[in-house]
Amino acid sequence: xxxxxxxxxxxxxxxxxxxxxxxxxxxxxxxxxxxxxxxxxxxxxxxxxxxxxxxxxxxxxxxxxxxxxxxxxxxxxxxxxxxxxxxxxxxxxxxxxxxxxxxxxxxxxxxx
Amino acid sequence: xxxxxxxxxxxxxxxxxxxxxxxxxxxxxxxxxxxxxxxxxxxxxxxxxxxxxxxxxxxxxxxxxxxxxxxxxxxxxxxxxxxxxxxxxxxxxxxxxxxxxxxxxxxxxxx
Numbered sequence: 001x002x003x004x005x006x007x008x009x010x011x012x013x014x015x016x017x018x019x020x021x022x023x024x025x026x027x028x029x030x031x032x033x034x035x036x037x038x039x040x041x042x043x044x045x046x047x048x049x050x051x052x053x054x055x056x057x058x059x060x061x062x063x064x065x066x067x068x069x070x071x072x073x074x075x076x077x078x079x080x081x082x083x084x085x086x087x088x089x090x091x092x093x094x095x096x097x098x099x100x101x102x103x104x105x106x107x108x109x110x111x112x
Numbered sequence: 113x114x115x116x117x118x119x120x121x122x123x124x125x126x127x128x129x130x131x132x133x134x135x136x137x138x139x140x141x142x143x144x145x146x147x148x149x150x151x152x153x154x155x156x157x158x159x160x161x162x163x164x165x166x167x168x169x170x171x172x173x174x175x176x177x178x179x180x181x182x183x184x185x186x187x188x189x190x191x192x193x194x195x196x197x198x199x200x201x202x203x204x205x206x207x208x209x210x211x212x213x214x215x216x217x218x219x220x221x222x223x
Contacts, residue, residue, distance in 0.1 A: 037153075040216070040217075041216055041217070042116075042202050042204070042214030042215050042216055042217050043155070043202075043214050044214070045211050045212070048211070086153055088155065096168075096209075097208075097209035097210070098143060098145070098160050098162075098167065098168060098206070098208065098209060099157060099160070099168055100157060100212065101157075102154070102155040102156070104153075104154065105153050105154075105155075107153075
């Protein structure tokens with residue numbers, strides 16, 4: 001089945017640093033979603049991408065839909081302690097927007 | 113004023129027991145979901161209901177039975193609990209095909 005691999009698996013950074021993570025697949029997709037899961041909470045949608053090459057920002061977060069349509073990238077600038085959590089990419093499966101496949105996740109830790 | 117709520121937050125039970133998790137959403141959505149997140153944080157869809165009708169049913173043991181009494185509720189009943197059922201179960205809701213809003217999760221521990 002389709003699998004979304006995220007890299008890195010975990011990151012330990014200092015407050016103020018920029019962060020980059022990516023999500024790759026062997027399949028082509030028309031939609032890429034980025035979610036964040038705070039500790040003890042459910043995932044929350046951060047950014048949705050619908051077009052190859054698209055670059056979309058949400059505050060300090062910027063996500064890009066890869067040109068090949070097989071990958072996506074998420075950058076966080078000037079990280080702060082509340083950025084701590086697990087970041088997931090997700091794509092609709094089988095052409096059904098309701099059936100999401102989630103990536104393996106990138107765990108972010110921010111130290112002061 | 114919580115959008116998607118689940119009860120209980122924590123559930124600890126013995127193998128072989130039957131238990132239920134309840135989910136309610138007040139967003140006016142017509143589609144609800146159950147996801148399972150394992151100890152490695154892999155998040156996988158289990159079921160989805162649209163207007164009380166089952167539309168997604170992944171490869172999940174028959175011991176798991178969702179029930180949607182109305183559009184705002186989707187409950188998950190689990191029979192004969194096994195050790196491998198230990199996980200965090202998330203409910204979510206959306207308009208059909210729209211952004212999914214997740215509940216806070218129910219951490220199930222089977223002893």
